[in-house]
Amino acid sequence: MSQNPAKPKNEVSLRRWTKGPNFRWNLFLVALLAAECIVFGIANPKFLSLTRIFTSANSDLPIWYISIFVTFVMITGGIDIQSCAIVGLTSIIIGVAWQDFGLNIWIAALLAILVAAACGALSGFFVAYCGVQAMVVTLGGSFLYSGLGLLVSTLSSTEAYKGISGFPDSFKALTKIKLFGVVPLQILIFLVMLGIAYLLR
Secondary structure, eight states, X not given: OOOOOXXXXXXXXXXXXXXXXXXXXXXXXXXXXXXXXXXXXXXXXGGGOHHHHHHHHHHHHXXXXXXHXXXXXXXXXXXXOOHHHHHXXXXXXXXXXXXXXXXXXXXXXXXXXXXXXXXXXXXXXXXXXXXXXXXXXXXXXXXXXXXXXXXXXXXXXXXXTTOOOOOOHHHHGGGGOEETTTEEHHHHHHHHHHHHHHHHO
């Protein structure tokens, strides 16, 4: 007696996802976004300019970066409200380490990445191994890392209201790299992060 071959796991999960209510809702949101672009494009043709679209997207990219992996936390039933505090802390670390401690700008950026990883690992430890609620941990983390950011800023010789500037041209050049002269490097980084998130799902 012949049996039906087992369907690949990816095929089953894909079919389940496309037939679920979430898919229909997401499809509606995509259609709504497309309709909005069409309406605004008809009202002003400049709205659909690729250069203008990418320029507008650049201002939202930090939120996109953060939201990708915060989404994983939310999917598991948790919440992460410390991510913005970590972003602020690492940004201050880069500026102070480069300007006031004389570190190479790339080493300063690497240091900031390591600090961000340590902050996330510390919070993850309390959630995963100590059983503390994610909201409690990340709420405390937001205050802790914001406070550390203020502490690090006091080590700078630059007044807080002025901000640290004058970064090396090689560092600022990252914002000017464009694929085919149109797609900014920041968009490509986001797509790579999106691909990594897809593989980790």
